[in-house]
Amino acid sequence: MIIKELVNELKISEKQINEVLKLLNEGATIPFIARYRKEKTGGLDEDKLRDIEEKHKYYTNLMERKETVIKLIDEKGMLTEELKSKILACTKLVDVEDLYLPFKEKRKTKATDAIKMGLEPIAKMIMTFPTTGSLDEIFSKAKVSKEEAEENTRYIISEWISDNAKNRSFIREYIFKNGFITSTIRKNAIDEKKIYEMYYEFKEKISLAKSYRILAINRGEKEKILNIKLDFDDEYVFGKLNQRIIKNPNSFVSSYVEDAILDALKRLIYPSVERDIRKELTEKAEDSAIDIFKINLENLLMTRPLSNNRIMGFDPAFRTGCKLACLDEAGTVLHIDVIYPHVPQNDKEGSKKKMLELIKKYNINLIAIGNGTASRESEEFVASIIKDLDNVYYTIVNEAGASVYSASKEAAKEFPDLKVEERSAVSIGRRVTDPLSELVKIDPKSIGVGEYQHDVNSKKLTESLDFTVTKVVNNVGVNINTASSYILKFISGLNKPTINKILKYKEKVPFTSREEIKKITTEKVYQQAIGFLRINNGNNKLDQTGIHPESYDLTEDILKYLKLDINDINKDSFKETLTNVNKSELMSKFNTDQYTLEDIINELLNPGLDPREKVDPPILRSDILKLTDLKQGMEITGTVRNVASFGAFIDIGLDNDGLVHISKMSTKFVNHPTDIVSVGDIITCYIDDINLEKEKVSLSLIK
Numbered sequence: 001m002i003i004k005e006l007v008n009e010l011k012i013s014e015k016q017i018n019e020v021l022k023l024l025n026e027g028a029t030i031p032f033i034a035r036y037r038k039e040k041t042g043g044l045d046e047d048k049l050r051d052i053e054e055k056h057k058y059y060t061n062l063m064e065r066k067e068t069v070i071k072l073i074d075e076k077g078m079l080t081e082e083l084k085s086k087i088l089a090c091t092k093l094v095d096v097e098d099l100y101l102p103f104k105e106k107r108k109t110k111a112t113d114a115i116k117m118g119l120e121p122i123a124k125m126i127m128t129f130p131t132t133g134s135l136d137e138i139f140s141k142a143k144v145s146k147e148e149a150e151e152n153t154r155y156i157i158s159e160w161i162s163d164n165a166k167n168r169s170f171i172r173e174y175i176f177k178n179g180f181i182t183s184t185i186r187k188n189a190i191d192e193k194k195i196y197e198m199y200y201e202f203k204e205k206i207s208l209a210k211s212y213r214i215l216a217i218n219r220g221e222k223e224k225i226l227n228i229k230l231d232f233d234d235e236y237v238f239g240k241l242n243q244r245i246i247k248n249p250n251s252f253v254s255s256y257v258e259d260a261i262l263d264a265l266k267r268l269i270y271p272s273v274e275r276d277i278r279k280e281l282t283e284k285a286e287d288s289a290i291d292i293f294k295i296n297l298e299n300l301l302m303t304r305p306l307s308n309n310r311i312m313g314f315d316p317a318f319r320t321g322c323k324l325a326c327l328d329e330a331g332t333v334l335h336i337d338v339i340y341p342h343v344p345q346n347d348k349e350g351s352k353k354k355m356l357e358l359i360k361k362y363n364i365n366l367i368a369i370g371n372g373t374a375s376r377e378s379e380e381f382v383a384s385i386i387k388d389l390d391n392v393y394y395t396i397v398n399e400a401g402a403s404v405y406s407a408s409k410e411a412a413k414e415f416p417d418l419k420v421e422e423r424s425a426v427s428i429g430r431r432v433t434d435p436l437s438e439l440v441k442i443d444p445k446s447i448g449v450g451e452y453q454h455d456v457n458s459k460k461l462t463e464s465l466d467f468t469v470t471k472v473v474n475n476v477g478v479n480i481n482t483a484s485s486y487i488l489k490f491i492s493g494l495n496k497p498t499i500n501k502i503l504k505y506k507e508k509v510p511f512t513s514r515e516e517i518k519k520i521t522t523e524k525v526y527q528q529a530i531g532f533l534r535i536n537n538g539n540n541k542l543d544q545t546g547i548h549p550e551s552y553d554l555t556e557d558i559l560k561y562l563k564l565d566i567n568d569i570n571k572d573s574f575k576e577t578l579t580n581v582n583k584s585e586l587m588s589k590f591n592t593d594q595y596t597l598e599d600i601i602n603e604l605l606n607p608g609l610d611p612r613e614k615v616d617p618p619i620l621r622s623d624i625l626k627l628t629d630l631k632q633g634m635e636i637t638g639t640v641r642n643v644a645s646f647g648a649f650i651d652i653g654l655d656n657d658g659l660v661h662i663s664k665m666s667t668k669f670v671n672h673p674t675d676i677v678s679v680g681d682i683i684t685c686y687i688d689d690i691n692l693e694k695e696k697v698s699l700s701l702i703k
Contacts (some may be wrong), residue, residue, distance in 0.1 A: 001058040005091065012049055016042050020052045030467075031474035031492040033527045036548050038595035046471045062093055069100045078103060086165075094276055097163035111159035114152035116444040118143050123156040129251035138253075150256075157260035161245060162268035164661045170244075171237055171265075179206045179232030181281070196220040204278065211288035212645040214281050215452040230274050234352030238265065263543040286456040288645065292674065293461065294468045296457065296643055298451050298681040300398070301472040303435040304615040310362060313429025314369045315399070315421060316378035318342045325425035330482075331433040333415075334362050336422050341381045348381070355385050365392055366620065370399035370428045371641075375623075376655045383624045393620035395432065396651060398641060400448035401426040405441050410486070431619065436476060441486045444469060449679055451644040453525045465488075473498060473532075475611060477546060479511045479518070480533045492521055493528025509531075512538045514549055534608060541566045545603040549628075555600050561589065569607055578605055616682040625653035628693060630687050638699075640681040649676045650685060650699055664688060664700040674702070 003395050019040045022500035023033050030053070041049070046106050061685045066087050073079045090096045096315050113122075122138055135150070142149035161167060185191070204210070220226035227481040241261050246254050322342070326335040328407065337358065339351035358364065367386070369378055379396065386392045405411050406423035415423045430438040444465035445453060453461060473490040480502065487501045503522045511517060514535060518526050527550070535543040540552075547555055559566060562581065568574040578601055587597055619639055630636075638652035647665075649657040665676045677683060689698035 002056065002063060002086070003192065005059050006052065006055055009055060010048070010053065012044070012048065013042070015349040016044060017056075020044065020049055021056060024053060024146065025523060027528075029492040029528050031470060035474070035546070035599075036476075036531055036550075038674065039593035040353050043584050043595055046467075050467060062090075062096070065093060067416060069096055072102070073103045074384075075459060077101060081466050082509065084641065095165070095169065097668070098168050101165065101168075102160075104513040109159065110152070110155040113339060114155045115253070117148070117152055119149060119153045120156060121402065122149065123153050123160070126253045126256065127157065127160075127251060128152065129248035129257075131248065131251055134252060135256060143483050144356060151340060154256070154260045154263060157257060158268060161241070161261060161264040162272075167241060167244070168269060168273060170240065171269055172174065172276060174237060174240075175230060175232045176206050176277055176280075177275060178232050179218075179277075180204060181206050181209055181214075181228065182229050183220065183226045185320040186225060186227050191225050196225050199226055203231070203271060205280070206368060209281060210645060211285035212451060218282060218285075219452070219455050224540075228278075234265070234270075238262065239467070241265070270688045285452075288463050289450060289452050289456050291463045292643065293453060294464050295674050296445055296448060296449035296679040297465055297468050299681075300616055301436050301439055301469065301614050302449065302476075303431075303680050304612045304617045305434045305610075306366065306432050308618060309363060309366045309433065310364050311429045311432055312362075312364045312367045314367055314378060314382065314456050315402075315425040316374035317368055317421070318374050318377075320416050320421065321345070322374070322378055323421045323425040324355075324358065325363060325422065325554055326358055327345075327426070327429045327433065328362075329433070331430045333418075335425055336418060336425070341561065342377050343347055351381070352385055355382075359389070359392060366432065367392070368397045369394055369582065370402065370424070371651070372399050372403075379653075380624050383622065386622060395618045395620050395624050396639075397423070397428050397431050397618075398448075399431075401442035401446035402431075404443065404446045410441065415481055435470065436612070437487055440469060440473065440490060441484075449642050451642075476532050477532050477608075479536055480597055480676070481535065483505055484531075491529050491532050493525050498522075498525050498529075507569035511535050515544045516536075519697055536608065541607070544608045547600055547603045551596060551600060554592060554596070555604070557602075558586060558597075558600065561586075569604060575605055576656040598654045604694055605648055615680065619682060621653065627654060627692065627697070630697065632687050632690065634687045635684060635703075636687065636699075640677050640679050640683060643673050645672065648673050650683065652685070652697070652699070654695075654697060656696060658685070658697040658699040660685060660699045660701055662697075667702060 002016055003014055006012070007014050010017075020033065023037060023040065023512060027567060028037065030049045032047050033041060034044065038044075044052075045303060070079060070087055070093070073083065087096060090099070094684055114123075115467055119142060122142055125138060136146065139146045139149040139153070142153075144152075157264045180203050183202040185196070191197070196216070199213075202213075202217065202503050204213065205491045217226055217228055221228045238261065242258060245261060246257055248254070308329055310329060311327045313327060315323040315325075317323070321338040321340045322340065324335075325333060326337075328334055335358065337354065339354055340347045342353035351623055357518055367382055369382060375396065379394065382394050383459075386394065402424045403420070406420045409424045411420075415426065418426070427438055427441075439447065467639055469622055470490045470492075474485060474492050478487055478491065485499055485503060488494055488502065489496075498521045505511070505516070505520060512535065514530055514533070517533065521529075531546060531548040534545075538544065542555060543553055556566075562577055564577060581601065583594070583601075586592070587594060620639065637651050638650035638658065639656050640648050641651050642649045647659050647661040647663075649659055651657050660677075662670050662673050665673060670676055683701070685699045685701055686703055689695060689699040691697070
């Protein structure tokens with residue numbers, strides 16, 4: 001049953017799902033399955049594999065709850081085949097709980113008190129909708145006073161109405177499809193910066209509510225600035241429930257039952273259903289926000305490294321001075337210094353002299369300026385220094401999380417002799433040399449490329465972002481001889497003991513073969529991890545590729561059949577032969593599958609290829625841009641720093657990033673900004689509007 005649910009929801013074949021679940025149960029990791037078991041999964045990528053894993057877990061938990069509910073009802077002797085079938089057919093937990101509600105052990109309620117008074121038989125009599133007699137006659141049979149009986153019997157009927165699964169399902173669906181979510185400013189609320197101004201009088205259809213708005217009004221409610229409620233036609237709901245419940249409108253009990261319906265709606269059903277709907281809206285909004293964060297993070301981690309540069313990491317600041325870190329091509333620290341070009345010291349001449357000395361002494365050709373406090377003032381200062389220098393440029397680096405890492409125990413261990421802010425300058429510089437290796441040191445939540453990240457489920461966000469980092473690291477692969485413990489912990493299958501063994505081994509002598517790694521780990525860990533660990537300049541040319549050792553024999557047989565020598569791997573003749581090979585012939589000859597063969601050929605054609613090489617490099621500048629330089633309609637190049645549900649923020653070289661609203665991204669309908677732009681993209685945009693007072697720029701992608 002669970003597999004069928006997965007097939008229907010994910011639109012993936014039963015065979016693929018079963019193969020994936022089997023591999024996961026055997027201890028295979030998602031990166032390993034995605035890369036080296038394509039023939040079993042039909043080439044499913046990491047995201048599809050994770051969907052299968054998560055959805056299977058959800059439906060397994062749901063099935064366990066169904067079985068528990070069925071057992072509890074059966075123990076009461078009230079389970080019917082029809083009820084059992086209804087429970088088993090549920091695809092949502094809320095529907096299971098609706099069906100269980102009438103049988104659930106009740107805590108003390110008004111209805112349970114009324115039942116203790118012996119009023120349940122009277123309630124049952126009323127719900128037969130008699131046509132002879134009167135309410136007075138019915139209530140006179142109670143053991144309590146007529147007034148008490150009249151009031152408390154209604155509570156029993158109200159609870160019956162509320163506990164009916166069909167009633168709740170109808171009301172929940174009606175409100176969701178036809179209702180509105182509204183927000184108003186609370187009396188005496190203080191919103192000094194008018195952050196929630198657009199939500200002071202806000203109304204949006206529930207079924208069409210935008211995720212970022214749901215998270216925004218949730219936060220406003222939490223900060224006691226907004227009141228939130230659901231607005232819908234309650235008279236329509238009451239009318240429909242009347243038709244459903246009152247079997248005989250001519251009965252003398254009809255008006256009494258109508259009062260019970262109203263009581264059930266206002267006291268029991270509406271509060272519960274509103275909580276359900278708000279919870280569903282919030283969960284969907286959180287999932288959307290997490291998805292955006294994942295996409296942004298993946299694109300940021302895939303930032304192209306700028307190799308073969310001597311870099312000066314520049315951590316801007318006012319009072320405490322700008323920290324400088326001179327790094328060689330490998331990111332090794334050559335020199336640490338500090339200058340005070342800004343207020344209050346304003347030592348521009350002394351700072352300029354020191355900068356020029358360092359640039360000359362360490363052959364610096366690229367200055368990486370952090371985008372934090374004093375960034376633009378520092379940019380102006382740096383631009384004035386390098387304008388007369390040949391082949392010296394600067395770039396603005398997203399420094400989010402650098403201070404968090406710099407103050408961590410890990411950073412102190414890596415740079416025990418440096419101060420926190422000096423470590424930050426090193427981190428900023430290294431984000432240009434090898435962005436991935438530097439960013440993996442930071443908690444992904446601190447990188448700051450999401451929206452409303454503090455308003456979503458923290459555990460779910462952490463799991464999603466860790467998965468994204470793992471996905472990217474394994475797609476890129478790592479050079480085991482230069483890899484740090486930070487990046488190795490994301491490699492498929494590696495555990496802490498194995499990482500420690502690897503680090504200890506390479507401290508003495510570099511790895512020259514993947515076989516050496518096999519000797520210091522278990523067979524399972526080796527199988528899962530080895531394809532993602534590269535050894536450059538090793539004994540075997542295949543060790544620098546993404547070809548798994550389990551396919552080495554097949555690879556060597558193919559090369560032998562094609563009369564190719566692995567030592568010629570970078571020669572044009574070698575590549576030409578592989579490019580023109582008959583794949584069908586090779587598949588038949590060596591009894592292999594299409595996925596494995598194509599992966600082998602691609603790796604031989606591009607040994608050790610870094611997928612980040614396909615990405616645009618960062619923008620290198622030698623001069624600054626001022627707000628007064630801009631004119632409406634001007635074409636300009638910028639870097640996408642963040643993407644949200646409503647648009648994208650573009651760094652065009654000003655103090656504040658410009659915003660491209662989703663409506664300005666295309667002349668056609670845009671479902672989501674991530675369909676058009678990604679974090680790190682270098683894009684051409686146009687000045688749409690300039691607000692000199694607020695120092696803000698609106699941009700457009702439409703000429």
